[in-house]
Amino acid sequence: MRKKILIFGSLIFIAGALFYYLSTLEKNYPLPYYFTENTLPSLELMDDEREIQILIIGDSSAQTLFRYREMLSEAMSEDLLKRINVALLTPSPGEGLHRTLNKLRQLNPLPPVIIYQGSGEEEVEYRFATKDGKKILNNFKKAKDPYLATLLHFFPWTSPFIFKNHELVPLSQKIKNTTFHLKDDALMQRIPIHYQLYAYELKELVDFVRKKNKNILLITSPINHDTPPQKTCAPAKSSETETLIERVKSLIKEKDLKQAYSELKQNLDIIQSHAGLLFLMSKICLSTGNKEEAIKYAQLADSQECGRWRSNSVYNQIMRNVSQEEEIPLFDFAKIIEAEWGNNTTFIDKTIVQPLYYERAMKNIGEYLRKQLGY
Numbered sequence: 054m055r056k057k058i059l060i061f062g063s064l065i066f067i068a069g070a071l072f073y074y075l076s077t078l079e080k081n082y083p084l085p086y087y088f089t090e091n092t093l094p095s096l097e098l099m100d101d102e103r104e105i106q107i108l109i110i111g112d113s114s115a116q117t118l119f120r121y122r123e124m125l126s127e128a129m130s131e132d133l134l135k136r137i138n139v140a141l142l143t144p145s146p147g148e149g150l151h152r153t154l155n156k157l158r159q160l161n162p163l164p165p166v167i168i169y170q171g172s173g174e175e176e177v178e179y180r181f182a183t184k185d186g187k188k189i190l191n192n193f194k195k196a197k198d199p200y201l202a203t204l205l206h207f208f209p210w211t212s213p214f215i216f217k218n219h220e221l222v223p224l225s226q227k228i229k230n231t232t233f234h235l236k237d238d239a240l241m242q243r244i245p246i247h248y249q250l251y252a253y254e255l256k257e258l259v260d261f262v263r264k265k266n267k268n269i270l271l272i273t274s275p276i277n278h279d280t281p282p283q284k285t286c287a288p289a290k291s292s293e294t295e296t297l298i299e300r301v302k303s304l305i306k307e308k309d310l311k312q313a314y315s316e317l318k319q320n321l322d323i324i325q326s327h328a329g330l331l332f333l334m335s336k337i338c339l340s341t342g343n344k345e346e347a348i349k350y351a352q353l354a355d356s357q358e359c360g361r362w363r364s365n366s367v368y369n370q371i372m373r374n375v376s377q378e379e380e381i382p383l384f385d386f387a388k389i390i391e392a393e394w395g396n397n398t399t400f401i402d403k404t405i406v407q408p409l410y411y412e413r414a415m416k417n418i419g420e421y422l423r424k425q426l427g428y
Contacts, residue, residue, distance in 0.1 A: 082216040083192035083253070085181035085246075086151070089223045094156040097141040099126065105164040107422075110142040110153050111171035114274050114364070114404075118170055121411045128419020137419075140164070147177035147228045150254045154261065163265045166422060169258065170272040170386075172368035173404070176247050176361050178224070179231040183239045185219035186246055192216040193249045232360070237287035240360050248367055255375045268426065270418065271372050271383045274364035275390035275410075277400045278335060278351035282328035286359035289326040297323070301333055310337050328357040339395050348391060363404055382425070384418055386410075 081087045098105070099122050107129075109119050122139040129137040142156055150171055157163070181189055195201055195215060205212055232240070255271075262269040297320055304313035317324060317334045324330035331354035338347035352366035369387045376383035390406055393399050401407055 081221055082212045083189070083196045084151075084250070085185065085189050085219065086222040086224050088155055089225050091159055092145075092152050092155045092226055094159050095143040097143050099123075099139045100136070103135070103138045105140045106137045107139045107166045107168060108142055108160075108164040109139065109168045109170070110144075110157060111150075111169050112144050112148050112153070112174040113146075114173050115168075115170045116141065116144055117405055118168075118272070118411065118415075121408075121415045124412050124415035125419045128416045129423045131423065145228055147174050147230055149175045149178055149180075150251060150258065151180065151224075152178075152228070154254060154258050157258070158261065163262070163267045165267055166426070167262050167267060167269045168272065168418070169269065170274060171364075172251060172274055172372070173362075173364040175251055175364075175368065176232060176243070177230050178228050180222050180224060181243075181246060181250075182220045182222065183235070183242055186242050188217040188219040189246050190249060192219075193253060196253070235360075237359055241286050241288060248371060251368060252371045252375065255372065256379065259375065259379045259381055268422075269381055270422070271376050271381060272414075272418075273369040273372055273383070273385050273387035275387045275399070275406050276351075276355055276363070276365060276369075277403055278348070278355070278391070278394055279400070280403045281332050282354055282358040283362065284359040285328040285330075286326075286357070289328070289357070291323065293320075293323055294327050294330060298330060298333070301330070301337075305333070305337070310341050313337055314341065325353070326357050328354050328359065331357060344395060348394070382421070384414065384421075386414055389414070 096105075096108075097119065107125065109115050109122070111118075119139070119141040122141075126137045126139050142153065142160075145152065153169075153171065157167075201215055205215065232243075235243075259269060297316070301313045301317060304310070304316070314334070314337050317330065317337070324334065331350050335347045335350035335354055338344070338350060355363075355365040356367045358365070366387075373383060373385070375381065386406075390399050390410060393410075399407055399410065
């Protein structure tokens with residue numbers, strides 16, 4: 054009898070330990086990281102004596118947007134006795150969407166309106182192992198399967214049996230930028246995983262705000278197409294590309310843009326992953342009046358940049374896709390600025406747009422929100 058009790062007790066202990074293990078894992082997959090401690094939220098207020106109606110969240114681009122909070126408040130408060138109060142969820146340097154979302158989850162209650170602009174610092178923090186890239190991508194593919202999604206919804210503890218096991222990177226409160234140690238080929242391997250992470254986290258953000266019965270507006274990030282890529286990844290370089298760069302630069306100096314364009318066009322197979330040559334192609338197209346093609350090559354150039362330090366056209370397109378799929382309002386700031394490229398001076402530095410455009414944007418956003426929310 055004592056032996057049976059011992060066996061039964063052992064089975065209960067093992068089952069309990071297994072359940073705890075599975076319930077711990079279910080919180081992470083398909084994400085390749087987990088928080089060891091929450092990132093503490095900090096708010097910057099326009100008026101600390103009144104309730105917050107609008108919260109701006111994101112990375113350093115959201116911080117820039119917040120500078121123009123007065124225009125947003127004025128546009129929304131046109132027929133109100135009291136001004137709409139706007140606040141900023143203060144970002145840390147190098148903050149990606151995963152950090153912003155972790156902070157937002159700790160705020161209670163949420164303000165009625167959340168405005169998100171980000172994607173410029175998604176690749177700063179090391180939050181997945183490069184060696185696990187294929188497993189991570191496979192897990193994201195499984196997460197999109199409607200049948201598996203239904204199974205996970207009702208039986209979340211099954212996630213460790215569905216997703217491929219890989220290293221989970223622990224994240225503390227402090228953001229550690231360790232990606233600068235990575236070699237170029239590793240940086241290139243990580244690019245598609247960053248995109249999948251961003252798409253997944255953006256949907257998580259939308260879902261979280263919706264479940265709280267609040268409103269969310271997404272804003273794309275303008276890209277300065279006049280700023281050359283800081284680095285072309287080594288695997289894209291060759292003796293051919295280096296010779297071509299010198300040849301094209303010489304032709305540009307001689308103002309023979311037609312021949313420079315022709316030579317680049319003839320070598321599309323070797324320039325398609327070379328950020329520097331794609332950038333030169335975009336500048337030539339813009340100078341010859343072919344703006345549509347210039348935008349195409351400029352977007353390819355910024356998407357092929359090695360060790361990115363800003364947003365790019367792929368992140369913006371992911372945001373557009375999520376907006377459409379989830380039927381969430383989007384202010385396409387990137388397209389507005391892109392339309393002005395070549396006609397006016399649109400940026401004051403490598404990443405920040407001229408104040409005039411921010412003022413117009415905030416006024417338009419304020420008017421839109423006032424109509425939608427019935428202020």
